[in-house]
Amino acid sequence: MDTVKRTKxxxxxxxxxxxxxEGALEQIAGKWKGLxxxxxxxxxxxxxxxxxxxxxVTQRSLTKQLRELEADGIVSRKVFAVVPPRVEYSLTDxxxxxxxxxxxxxxxGSTHPxx
Amino acid sequence: MDTVKRTKxxxxxxxxxxxxxEGALEQIAGKWKGLxxxxxxxxxxxxxxxxxxxxxVTQRSLTKQLRELEADGIVSRKVFAVVPPRVEYSLTDxxxxxxxxxxxxxxxGSTHPxx
DNA sequence: ATCCATTTGGCCCCTATAGGCAAAAATGTT
DNA sequence: AACATTTTTGCCTATAGGGGCCAAATGGAT
Numbered sequence: 001m002d003t004v005k006r007t008k009x010x011x012x013x014x015x016x017x018x019x020x021x022e023g024a025l026e027q028i029a030g031k032w033k034g035l036x037x038x039x040x041x042x043x044x045x046x047x048x049x050x051x052x053x054x055x056x057v058t059q060r061s062l063t064k065q066l067r068e069l070e071a072d073g074i075v076s077r078k079v080f081a082v083v084p085p086r087v088e089y090s091l092t093d094x095x096x097x098x099x100x101x102x103x104x105x106x107x108x109g110s111t112h113p114x115x
Numbered sequence: 116m117d118t119v120k121r122t123k124x125x126x127x128x129x130x131x132x133x134x135x136x137e138g139a140l141e142q143i144a145g146k147w148k149g150l151x152x153x154x155x156x157x158x159x160x161x162x163x164x165x166x167x168x169x170x171x172v173t174q175r176s177l178t179k180q181l182r183e184l185e186a187d188g189i190v191s192r193k194v195f196a197v198v199p200p201r202v203e204y205s206l207t208d209x210x211x212x213x214x215x216x217x218x219x220x221x222x223x224g225s226t227h228p229x230x
Numbered sequence: 231a232t233c234c235a236t237t238t239g240g241c242c243c244c245t246a247t248a249g250g251c252a253a254a255a256a257t258g259t260t
Numbered sequence: 261a262a263c264a265t266t267t268t269t270g271c272c273t274a275t276a277g278g279g280g281c282c283a284a285a286t287g288g289a290t
Contacts, residue, residue, distance in 0.1 A: 020224030021149040021217055027229060029144040031248070034136040047267055058249055063268060072229060083257045084266040094227045101219040102136055108216050109135030112209045114142060114187060146278065162237055173279055178238060180278095198286045199236035234289075240282090247276075254269080260262085
């Protein structure tokens with residue numbers, strides 16, 4: 001039934017069950033996650049700094065995206081017990097490891113815009 | 116207001132307006148698109164072959180995903196005027212150019228599974 | 231005549247995701 | 261006492277994406 005005859009024109013990637021490509025996409029496919037990760041690649045940022053850079057995102061939505069990224073271990077959230085509150089977001093090692101992905105995505109996106 | 120002081124720990128990528136990274140993600144972030152692109156990277160496939168490989172996807176949904184990929188110029192659809200119908204899907208040049216992205220995604224996804 | 235195989239489309243529903251709006255908390259400043 | 265600052269949350273609504281189910285089209289096989 002699943003007797004697959006694979007040609008090998010591209011690097012062989014095992015992707016049969018629980019595909020790592022799918023898993024990766026699920027983690028970074030939020031509407032603003034790309035931008036967030038990109039901005040955090042250059043530097044640690046506070047909530048409002050991030051908000052200003054990303055631009056048209058609602059604080060509500062940004063918070064959600066950050067929570068998800070945090071839950072997936074991509075960004076780390078450091079809270080300082082001061083008033084007014086100071087919360088710094090940065091990439092974890094796992095998040096920083098996304099740099100090649102973001103770069104590949106960027107290279108492709110630049111040369112192949114959406115129509 | 117936007118006087119940003121950028122450190123340069125990573126390759127500089129301009130991502131300020133209409134980020135290419137975002138654009139790229141929007142095009143490949145469907146639930147099954149990763150798998151579809153992956154499978155088409157190795158070879159041209161007919162609808163049912165694709166369906167069997169992807170596994171648990173509904174024909175309905177697979178059709179939708181393929182239509183979107185086609186609309187974005189990532190896959191090409193070749194129909195043969197025979198009965199029963201024969202439709203072959205393959206990657207366009209634009210789609211084939213995604214290989215580095217898929218590989219980066221795969222590399223990251225393999226070493227950094229979701230929890 | 232009937233059934234099978236292959237691919238797609240239509241209609242409706244369900245859930246996930248995003249956005250709007252405003253409050254809450256804590257404290258130094260005026 | 262009243263206010264500004266920074267971040268997060270609650271509640272509600274709008275929109276998008278994915279899935280179920282079934283029909284259509286067509287010629288060869290039974």
